Amino acid sequence: MSGNTFGSLFTVTTFGESHGPAIGCIVDGCPPGLELSEADIQPELDRRKPGTSRHVTQRQEADRVEILSGVYEGKTTGTPIALLIRNEDQRSKDYGNIVETFRPGHADFTYWNKYGIRDPRGGGRSSARLTAPVVGAAAIAKKWLFQKFGTTFHGGMTQLGEIVIPFSSWDFAAQNPFFAPTNDADVIANLESYMDNLRKDGDSIGARIDVVANNVPVGLGEPIYDKLDAEIAYAMMGINAVKGVEIGAGFASIAQRGSEHGDEITAEGFQSNNSGGILGGISTGQEIRVSMAIKPTSSIRTPKRSIDKLGNPVMVETFGRHDPCVGIRATPIAEAMLALVLMDHALRHRAQCADVKVD
Amino acid sequence: MSGNTFGSLFTVTTFGESHGPAIGCIVDGCPPGLELSEADIQPELDRRKPGTSRHVTQRQEADRVEILSGVYEGKTTGTPIALLIRNEDQRSKDYGNIVETFRPGHADFTYWNKYGIRDPRGGGRSSARLTAPVVGAAAIAKKWLFQKFGTTFHGGMTQLGEIVIPFSSWDFAAQNPFFAPTNDADVIANLESYMDNLRKDGDSIGARIDVVANNVPVGLGEPIYDKLDAEIAYAMMGINAVKGVEIGAGFASIAQRGSEHGDEITAEGFQSNNSGGILGGISTGQEIRVSMAIKPTSSIRTPKRSIDKLGNPVMVETFGRHDPCVGIRATPIAEAMLALVLMDHALRHRAQCADVKVD
């Protein structure tokens, strides 16, 4: 209820702060009998981890995951799976100068007012570092969904600032530091120089991230509130820095007519996907399509006006190690959240509807 | 868990179908001692109800609400408040011809596949009629929030198809059939003729709806999953036909630099509101700003291809009474969902943080 648990039947309860001794989570509700080891989880954490290119934060974290429970002789037992990641490169002193001030665009002001506590260590609990345990948990969900339904997840950055990135294939997203779904060398070079200039300016930039899921069974989603699209919106908007979420045609729907928007069905299946794979809050079996807007990082070297805890005016410049575009590392996180939503709804669906036959 | 309850501490559990005998809800968790009668609820239902202009469905429903419990001698008792609304204009036979087919863009296909049941009566449970109990429940939340914090809600249509509606004042939204926040007669006339033409075409159109809340206390929202923006996204995306949600600068954040986006703070308060009143998932005390995309109505007279339950191809034209732009009546619904989110988080906040002092 205090917001640190994601999901209802497949739950992920996380703990930890950016610069505390450790972060981690408890995954509850995983079906028993799934083959699982750290080797299934580590690759997803490696996709997300910092320090992998000059365009992201230089914090050095191995993000090595340890499974503490819930697995016996290589298989899940149906009991809680605890994941532990020790923080290795915490530097509390980096943040010493900001203890008494509220950094613009950050959660400092709101945490202080809500909890009466100001944990200045790298954003404390509000740091994007806390997405690591979720990515670990989602690796379990991804494996189960793939084994059960063949479900796959892909995603990438489709816009950086004003630069719209042309789509070629999700496969290319793994081949450049931006998760850009293209193998066009000019585009990548353009992104690189854009980021290099940005860093020189001491500034940051927003981005658009798209994620998709394929081979999603029809029928997932619980109307009328826990609709699949509602839960996806909740999951995505909850990712640090996300300011907007679209499903399918999204905001383009505003200018569409019904004669255009409603996806026709033939014996071969749906003929378009304006719905983004969800109708009435329930999956159609088509590709689930989600797009999101990520705001520019708030930690920048450019000075901005703010106040301290006593209300006195101050100027804030943020040094330390920060992502100049948090969107760059957001793809594996967004995939993870989508996987968690689908996993949860797969279990919820069979709780109520396991006996349904429609043939 | 089957998705028919909204909220966690201030919960609204709804029931009913578009053409069943009645719809309604149970509101649980309302603080005791609030003065409450049907007269507090009916005006909100009247704002949402059908048949109020030629631009919306002509279904005739008084949407008269009856309080069945939870109020004694004019005050809430702290026990569940049940609201009952009898359906008066149900016409099951209108839908006789669509029992065996899946209307494009509708939930027919997904409900059939999920539940093995095809309730053809006006969309059954998936009908937007089911937003009526929520609007009723939210009237209670609005009253409590206003008495407690002075919180107020406003909203309106800011785009109809390609027509961007200029903003003058939310007060004007009550003075035209579109909830348009303008008193410019030319704009209204333009909207009217646009809708008239659309009806002649047997087609439908999308819209953009904005809602805001003012005098929201700082500190509402539960990181790191039940963030206030995440919960708002969940609430809004769960409204029928919504395909996209933005908070604050929303998708415009993509092209913003950090030096522009991060809202500066001075002794006079925040100097801009790109955050939409939420930082780190917690309310800042500024205006909460939400925008959403609503797809065009799927029920149109224009024929579209589909299949029946056996997979045979059919052409579908939908007659009966439908809103050609569901966005028109969406404003009170979106306000209601925002009020429910804030109410729930106001209670959640004081559960954990009632003793916090920051002065």
Next chain:
Amino acid sequence: MSGNTFGSLFTVTTFGESHGPAIGCIVDGCPPGLELSEADIQPELDRRKPGTSRHVTQRQEADRVEILSGVYEGKTTGTPIALLIRNEDQRSKDYGNIVETFRPGHADFTYWNKYGIRDPRGGGRSSARLTAPVVGAAAIAKKWLFQKFGTTFHGGMTQLGEIVIPFSSWDFAAQNPFFAPTNDADVIANLESYMDNLRKDGDSIGARIDVVANNVPVGLGEPIYDKLDAEIAYAMMGINAVKGVEIGAGFASIAQRGSEHGDEITAEGFQSNNSGGILGGISTGQEIRVSMAIKPTSSIRTPKRSIDKLGNPVMVETFGRHDPCVGIRATPIAEAMLALVLMDHALRHRAQCADVKVD
């Protein structure tokens, strides 16, 4: 969260007060496709209803149930099932003289202190009348469990005051006004004269109720907190007037040795049932055995000392219509709660473990 919802996947949310216009509930999570009509529910309500013998309250209520939603063409649709029961014999004025005082043994004192509201109408929300919607909801669970697993429920009164009632067969419980599982006419006559004397004394008495479930599948229950026995204890202790709950050997376990208590297993199955059909919080497939203590009714004519809202001493005698032994009507309620627990756990079990094969 305010305590008016029972269950997690098969949920029953109730509303209403003893002397308000109506009581009822919303049942959410029922699997679709179950044949259901009022005729399935009414008989269970009739078993519980008041006024059926001279040994219970003379309040006259038909307790006629109306299904408002969730059923289409005689089958459940998977959407919420709302049950409505209008109160017919409410007499607010009966309680006029107790508005300002706290009746000993009643919830008056605690409701007043918790909510700041004193609803004197027959105990308001705390009345045992509020078990009626639950009994209705449980009729749905019972039907589904019987169709799915052949699960059956039985129960009865096994002790009235000091009188231990010898057990013959649960079938006899339906043949006397006490739900006594015996057809011994002398025993029944003894109970009748005991109750007649009690009524003359203006006093009340406690009772022991036992309930069992047979053909419960092995594997229900979620360790380590939502154990099946823990949830049964919660369900039973939540029934009005219950002060103690036992599973299997119960308090007799204290004096047992391990060599006696642990139920041996042979190829024919378990050789005893000290466990009450639950080991490690999970059903064994044996009979589930539950026993509970019910306190004497607090509403008696015998005067007792109390205070009023201002703290002044008063003497309280309670007139009106009351059960001199609330245990008499408790059997169908206890069966109902057991059915709801099993139903909920049947759905929870298959959510996580639908794929488990142990043969």
Next chain:
Amino acid sequence: MSGNTFGSLFTVTTFGESHGPAIGCIVDGCPPGLELSEADIQPELDRRKPGTSRHVTQRQEADRVEILSGVYEGKTTGTPIALLIRNEDQRSKDYGNIVETFRPGHADFTYWNKYGIRDPRGGGRSSARLTAPVVGAAAIAKKWLFQKFGTTFHGGMTQLGEIVIPFSSWDFAAQNPFFAPTNDADVIANLESYMDNLRKDGDSIGARIDVVANNVPVGLGEPIYDKLDAEIAYAMMGINAVKGVEIGAGFASIAQRGSEHGDEITAEGFQSNNSGGILGGISTGQEIRVSMAIKPTSSIRTPKRSIDKLGNPVMVETFGRHDPCVGIRATPIAEAMLALVLMDHALRHRAQCADVKVD
């Protein structure tokens, strides 16, 4: 939903198995600003830990707790508090001979049938060792409740087998290895010789444990399902080996008359406590009184009949290190569960009723 989280607003999610690498929990919902360090938690764990006398298991565990998150500069921050306890004396090989058989009275049979997994390592997840994290979490709740309301907890063993232990003072419970609330040397000597004989017999025995809470504020508990007594029953029955729970007069209520049972109130307060401090599911402000029956340990050296996974008959004798009376170490666990229930309801109460004034 898979049963590994206790509580609704102050939640404890545990993980771990008896002989895995570590056990622990995440405590969510703790109010911010509470002074907290390991020194507040360790003493409670020490009261529960094994190996402290010859009458309990000789497993050697320091049960050293590490706080991984949620505390900054000695105070809780309002974010999740993770507690980690490394297992130090796990001996998986002790259990090698029982992998294929189901020990009578144990959860082996039910876990196997539920999950299709047989974790033979000391009962795996079903071991009473998993109460350690809960005791740790409850230390936080106890501290908060004491600071806020002055609430205190006491408990002890009041019966061992047939030996009823006379009550002198809860203070004495800390002064003997049985948590017996007496300083009568003869009674203690009697208990010691009883246990010594039992060990020689290779057998085990049941016990009765009582726990109380004082200075509990009036008004805690959420009718009509999450009543305080219902939640206490759930908490206690969920403790390993508990088979019965009583509140206040408990099963003695059966033979009581209403004229005796209903606690009278005078200006000095309640004149008796048959209610056990709870009326209508809400705390009265009196002492909360709970009693429970604990079955004899199932792990005994005396051979008993059982079957293996293939259904073949086997004889089972359990060697290894076991408590001959699990009731001996149950007192701190029962206190812990009571503290967690009260903590959770203290937060729930103020969510809904923070504004209530009754004076």
